Amino acid sequence: MVASVLSPWASLPQATRGRRYAEAAAPTRTEHQRDRDRIVHSSAFRRLVYKTQVFVNHEGDLFRTRLTHSLEVAQLGRSIARPLGLNEDLVEAICLAHDLGHTPFGHAGQDELNACMQDFGGFEHNLQSLRVVDALEERYPQYDGLNLTFETREGILKHCSRANALKLEAQEPHGVAARFLTGQQTSLEGQLANLADAIAYNAHDVDDGVRSGLISLEQLQSVPLFAHFYTQTLAEYPQLAQPHAQRRLLYETIRRMLSAQVYDVIHTTRLHIAQAGVQHVDDVRACGQRLVRFSDAMQTQSQALKHFLFHHLYRHEQVMHTMDAARQMVRELFDAYMAQPSMMKPRFAWRAQQAASPAARARAVADFVAGMTDRYAAKEHVRITGQQLLPAAMN
Structure with missing residues (x-):
């Protein structure tokens, strides 16, 4: 049977614990x-x-x-x-x-x-x-x-x-x-x-x-x-x-x-x-x-x-062959950005350069790498290392 109303144990939208920054409710x-x-x-x-x-x-x-x-x-x-x-x-x-x-x-x-x-x-x-x-x-x-x-x-x-x-x-x-x-x-x-x-x-x-x-x-x-x-x-x-x-x-x-x-x-x-x-x-x-x-x-x-x-x-x-190449790309990108943060996009480069500790610098690099798509990571790896580890169609 299809339910037409929310159950008592559901998370009722009107009873939300809210947002970290208060906002006015949306009208619709x-x-x-x-x-x-x-x-x-x-x-x-x-x-x-x-x-x-x-x-x-x-x-x-x-x-x-x-x-x-x-x-x-x-x-x-x-x-x-x-x-x-x-x-x-x-x-x-x-x-x-x-x-x-x-x-x-x-x-x-x-x-x-x-x-x-x-x-x-x-x-x-x-x-x-x-x-x-x-x-x-x-x-x-x-x-x-x-x-x-x-x-x-x-x-x-x-x-x-x-x-x-x-x-x-x-x-x-x-x-x-x-x-x-x-x-x-x-x-x-x-x-x-x-x-x-x-x-x-x-x-x-x-x-x-x-x-x-x-x-x-x-x-x-x-x-x-x-x-x-x-x-x-x-x-x-x-x-x-x-x-x-x-x-x-x-x-x-x-x-x-x-x-x-x-x-x-x-x-x-x-x-x-x-x-x-x-x-x-x-x-x-x-x-x-x-x-x-x-x-x-x-x-x-x-x-x-x-x-x-x-x-x-x-x-x-x-699959493992492709993933081995992927691991190498992620490792080499991370190491390159840690050594030279200016190679990252400006907002991540700024965070890494302003970091108060090696951990904060590494987190900025990790945020940048994690946000990449497969194709962007492959292109970046070719740009930085000159190595093409995946087929050209990837780029």
Whole structure:
């Protein structure tokens, strides 16, 4: 049944904990609708179109990017939020913003930048996403960042180490990092955005992996979640076994797989909400466990799919070769900018040159590198080093 009003345990837009800088209410939009719109119009959001999901831009026009991934996460998030009576606008805002801090070249870029920053506080893309909306976007004369609501910012910060939580708490007492110190949960909308992310990337990485030729439909038969709906689809549409119909077979299998996960989350979450007896968003935060979740059976199947993708796609020799080149580019760009900050864009160069400590200088460099698209990072690397580590089409 589709919910027509927000549930008592939803994050009500009129009950927002507000923004760090007070603003008058918008005449035609809720606070979380405004957050979504600010995110969509941000520079960081536009740059996601040229940031790697799994396959770098030069490898094909139809592979997912961080932008298309974020749109798919938002669609799944809204589809689950509505029947649960959750705040769809808040879910959408969190989903669209969750990867704003991602580096070029996917997880390889993040891992290498973290290694570069090891002596300066480290780097984590999730924390960087919050940093983007809080400080790095420059759109308004009154403040840095996008000045989003507490609820959106809290949802963006999905993970946080205790050390980073303590730093954030010192800057913003009882703020978005407090729950990592007190053991509380985020809102149901934040929990949903996190799970929608996992559902989306598992499904579209199957699609991209098969399209790339790095994994096959035959290999995927070892994955129970995929194999079940593959067999079901063929039983209903045997004509899809023909070679020319393989794309339709794959799409229909993924569609059914996605639907099963969505319905499982809706059903399981309703059960956990009822069992926990929550009646308000504060009850959700005080709950000792996440309430938006898969059933145990679906969680096992989802983990099996994730395990398959890790070993057969993310660790495929071709992907690893590209990612090794990406790591080298990120490392050499970081080292070059640390040695000569003037090579960066003016506002980052100024920050690095004015930095009161090596850590502050390194953070300015990390902010610059993390904000790059894949193609810009490749061009910069060629400009600075004269080496072309990826094909010319990248440039």
